[in-house]
Amino acid sequence: MDINLIIVAIYSYLLGSIPFGLLLTRIFLKKDIRTVGSGNIGTTNVLRTGNKFLAITTLTLDLLKGYISVYITIFYFESLTSLSALICFIGHIFPFWLKFKGGKGVATYLGVILALSYKFFFIFVIAWISLSLLFRFASLSSMISTLIVFLYAYFYEINNSVLILFIFFVMILFTHKENILRLKSSTENKIKL
Secondary structure: OOHHHHHHHHHHHHHHOOOHHHHHHHHHHOOOHHHOOOOOOOHHHHHOOOOHHHHHHHHHHHHHHHHHHHHHHHHHOHHHHHHHHHHHHHHHHOOHHHOOOOOOOHHHHHHHHHHHOHHHHHHHHHHHHHHHHHHOOHHHHHHHHHHHHHHHHHHHOOOOHHHHHHHHHHHHHHHOHHHHHHHHOOOOOOOOO
């Protein structure tokens, strides 16, 4: 087996699996974020603690781990970039530290696509803000924005990102399956603007 593949898989997973939301709320609020709101360790649930600074910090750090993982891979193991992106994302969703119960992956996905192409990042951000203002559902905005990034890459970019962006879209649908059910039953929480 290729040693480079093993190296990339290990550091990508370990970076992705760092549960910043859990660590920050434990350190600064003396709370276990898994007992708050949805029980998720991500930015949206950290925001439910009422601490916007910790929520922004969680978003930033979860984004950075995706960015750093892919950036390192582009620099040293360019042919394994898609693998690194995927493994880091999987690490966030299924961290072994937390019995494979992690976040939904949107912030880490943002970091990954920023490393892949700043265009993907800005398309997602603009789409997410627009959809959030229109519908006021963070989950719906995330899912549709991920689809928009994939469609943009499919129709306008000639590179190797299309397949990995499609996989991300499918996985983000998977991590938001409970949100989809709540959206269908009109019980999903809206963003308070």
